[in-house]
Amino acid sequence: MLKLYPAYMRLFIWRGRALYFGPSVQLAAHAYATVALHVGIYRPFRIKIANGAWQSCRCAIVPPGTPHELDFEGGVHGKLFIERDSSDFLYFKRRFAYREQALSLFQDDELVQQLCRIYESDPDKAVIENCLDDLLRCDGELNLVIDPRVQAAIDLIRSEPDYNFSKEYLADRADLSPSRFLHLFKQHTDVPYRRFRTWKRLFLAMDSLNAADNMTIAALDAGFADAPHFSHSFRETFGINPAYVFRGINRFEV
Structure with missing residues (x-):
């Protein structure tokens, strides 16, 4: 205590x-x-x-x-x-x-x-x-239903967050035009595809950074071009430099 x-x-x-x-x-x-x-x-x-x-x-x-x-x-x-x-x-x-x-x-x-x-x-x-x-109040009564084409794209991003899937590739898998796919994706996630992908990558990089304490390796493993790219995306998303957070974090559990 x-x-x-x-x-x-x-x-x-x-x-x-x-x-x-x-x-x-x-x-x-x-x-x-x-x-x-x-x-x-x-x-x-x-x-x-x-x-x-x-x-x-x-x-x-x-x-x-x-x-x-x-x-x-x-x-x-x-x-x-x-x-x-x-x-x-x-x-x-x-x-x-x-x-x-x-x-x-x-x-x-x-x-x-x-x-x-x-x-x-x-x-x-x-x-x-x-x-x-x-x-x-999680009582098991509610179930989120997402368009299966969007869900398939989300599952792919989750399983391989370090891979740069293009909107054309995901649209083709969903049998949609790129513009229609992007519209449908934002409709079900509230954010554009690229922002969603960056969000998932940031959490993967944070996990790697906490374990290895090497920003360059964590950034590359999560699909960022380099450590500055990761730092820029982190600050743009969370409003703070990642070094400040990971120097002072006491517990980090995934």
Whole structure:
């Protein structure tokens, strides 16, 4: 049991979700390829969408592909990613007042208390997964259905994230024109194909980097051209340099 609750960095990844805790100052403009739930563990934080004004809140939901900046002013940042191509997404939409095209700012005491308990008690990953199941009300009733042509492309990206499948190749496999395939893919994932592919590659590279501590090898294994390409994509997606995250991370479990 942690007693002083210092600002530890932790990252846990499952097939349909990822949970991050850590200290955060200000994150530059960035955009995820999936829906993200931000929580100020001990106090409110500030968020700004595109060129809008800064707003203060305790909880925020940011839709996929939405550029935003964050400022936690040194506070502890709790962040839950919900993959658009998983059933977790349906439970997430049912549990929270999620607006797919707009930022949602709100207060949810149960959410804050649950994440605070996880952060402070630092349990094993299975316990954390059960806590998130309870939070999302995962009862086995909901099943995500994705067009099988899009699902086939997603499965291929997952199985070989380091391979650069072209839109023409995937469209041909789906018996669609490239433009129709890209439209259908975005319709079912909320983001363009290239952004989705980069998102999957980033998590593969993070896993490799955590295990081997070699950014060049991790970048190449995940399909990036080189370490600078990985760093640029990471900062564009998460608003921060990967070296900062992986120098300070205390627990990383996939």
